[in-house]
Amino acid sequence: MTPVRPEFVPDPSQSRAEMEALQRRVAEAARFDDDVAFDPSAVSLAPDASLDGDRPIVAGVDQAFLDDRAVSAVVCLRGGEVVERAHAVTPLEIPYVPGLLSFREGGPILAAFEALSSVPDLVVFDGSGRIHYRQAGLATHLGVVLDVPSVGVAKNLLCGRVEADTDGRPAGWRAPVVADEDVDAPAGTVLGYAYQSRQYDSNPVVNPLYVSPGHRVSAETAVRLVERLRDGYKLPEPTRLADAYADERKAALAEE
Numbered sequence: 236m237t238p239v240r241p242e243f244v245p246d247p248s249q250s251r252a253e254m255e256a257l258q259r260r261v262a263e264a265a266r267f268d269d270d271v272a273f274d275p276s277a278v279s280l281a282p283d284a285s286l287d288g289d290r291p292i293v294a295g296v297d298q299a300f301l302d303d304r305a306v307s308a309v310v311c312l313r314g315g316e317v318v319e320r321a322h323a324v325t326p327l328e329i330p331y332v333p334g335l336l337s338f339r340e341g342g343p344i345l346a347a348f349e350a351l352s353s354v355p356d357l358v359v360f361d362g363s364g365r366i367h368y369r370q371a372g373l374a375t376h377l378g379v380v381l382d383v384p385s386v387g388v389a390k391n392l393l394c395g396r397v398e399a400d401t402d403g404r405p406a407g408w409r410a411p412v413v414a415d416e417d418v419d420a421p422a423g424t425v426l427g428y429a430y431q432s433r434q435y436d437s438n439p440v441v442n443p444l445y446v447s448p449g450h451r452v453s454a455e456t457a458v459r460l461v462e463r464l465r466d467g468y469k470l471p472e473p474t475r476l477a478d479a480y481a482d483e484r485k486a487a488l489a490e491e
Contacts, residue, residue, distance in 0.1 A: 236348040236355075239382035240264070245341035247328040254338050258371035259419065265375050267365055270451040271384045273356050278463045280315040280472055290314045291356035293464065295473025296344055298361070299481035301488055303327050305343035308481035311353045312473055315466070321350040322484050333393070334368045337376035344377060357452075358385045359464065359473045363393050364449035364457070366412055366427045369419045378450030385449030386457045387427070388474060392445050394418055397429045401443050404431040409458055412445060428458040433469040444469070 238244055243261050245254075269275075273291035290313045299306040305327050311319040323346035329339050340362075363372030364387030371379075372393070378385030394417045399410035408431040414420040427447025448457045464471035470478070 236351050236353075236381060238345065238380045240380050243376070243380045244345065245338040245376060245380075247338045247342065249338070251332075251335070254335050255369060258337075258367075258369040258376065261376050261379050262370040262419070264379050265365075265371065265450045267448045268451075268453050269456050271357070271456075275456055275460055275463075278357070278460055280312070280464065280466050282315070292318065292353055293473050294351075294353070294355035294358045295471070295475070295477035296347070296358060296360045297474050297477035297481050298340060298343065299478075299485040300327070301485050304488075305340060306481050306485045306488065307340070307343040307347035308477045308484060309344075309347045309351055310473060310476040310480050311351070311355055312476070315472075317476065319351065319353045320480055321347055321352075322480065323347040323350055324484070324488060336362055337371075337373045340373065341377055341380075344373075345380070348381065355383060357460065358383050358449070359461070359471055360385060360387050360449060361389075361474045361478065363387045363389045363445065364427065364447035365454070366393055366395050366445055366447040368394050368417055370426070372447070372449075374447070374449030382450070384451040386452055386460060387447045387449050388461055388471060389445040389447075390442070392429070395426050399429070401429050401431075404434070404443065406431055406434045407462070408443070411454075412447070425454050427454050430458050430461060432461070432465055432471070433467075
């Protein structure tokens, strides 16, 4: 799978001003409404013979790091079955800078997609989508580059304001994340959702996930899709499996 919009491929050699300008162009090109070729209700991990053959392929993306290298992993699921895994090991060219993650990790992730034979119908990224200072987090930036429906699932809130207290919420709870003065969007714009995917009786202060549209998916559909991709863990199954695969490849690399 190769870039459809190569003009938006993140370039880590750019200046910060150039990177931010590119992100604004990516945000203008992104679609934060539903433009998918599948029925979102067909996204499920549960066995369902009536859906066999009609289930979309959902890819999860995550990374592990070893020294100055990124181990980028993509795991593709059709229903609850893994149909393909691909990875790439590439150098990291710049350090982490909040808000510029796609310029550090975007190239390595695109290298993993180039090793992929499957064409995903939906990609779930470990990182923000529209919940971003310039509305162009990792899931939006690479979703636009690949022109694929995409969703960002972040563990921490980068910016914006949750319109409710998040502490101690039960599994299934959600609340809008809206734009504030830190975001290049009109105040009150719904950027995504805080979503409590899992809760534990022994520790009722588990933080929610922050789900936002990447590209060609609305905020409301994004959180519904992540809910349908739960399998008893906090993280949605595609990114949880991608995280495990990245760690597996990292361990093998460390032994070489």
